[in-house]
Amino acid sequence: MASADDDSDDDDLVAQMILQQQKKRRVVMLASMIGMCYLDSYSNKGPIRVPKETGIEWVMRTLGNPTDCYDMFRMSRPMFEKLHNVLVESYGLHSTRRMSSTESLALFLWTVGALNQLGSKEIDLSYLW
Numbered sequence: 001m002a003s004a005d006d007d008s009d010d011d012d013l014v015a016q017m018i019l020q021q022q023k024k025r026r027v028v029m030l031a032s033m034i035g036m037c038y039l040d041s042y043s044n045k046g047p048i049r050v051p052k053e054t055g056i057e058w059v060m061r062t063l064g065n066p067t068d069c070y071d072m073f074r075m076s077r078p079m080f081e082k083l084h085n086v087l088v089e090s091y092g093l094h095s096t097r098r099m100s101s102t103e104s105l106a107l108f109l110w111t112v113g114a115l116n117q118l119g120s121k122e123i124d125l126s127y128l129w
Contacts, residue, residue, distance in 0.1 A: 074113035
């Protein structure tokens, strides 16, 4: 009989622990939602940024200027086009509804190769977010 009482006590203890965990999760989720509302209301006071040009327009303008092309992508336009063709034909790089393969490659190269030049050229990538 004592073992049956022990089993029910253990079951009750487990049930209480589960309820406590669920309450803690609800409190954390509520605190997170309050924090997000606070940030939206009081921290994000800047005006909504409207880009001057789309991403592909920026890419094409940058590719059109040899100095900017090398500064941003660390390669000349012919080399960029060769790399793009290899990636498309051999490795399956493709455009999506929202971004062309050229723009995708350009942003990748800019990210990995031109971040040390960040202060030298101003670009607006707010359209991505």
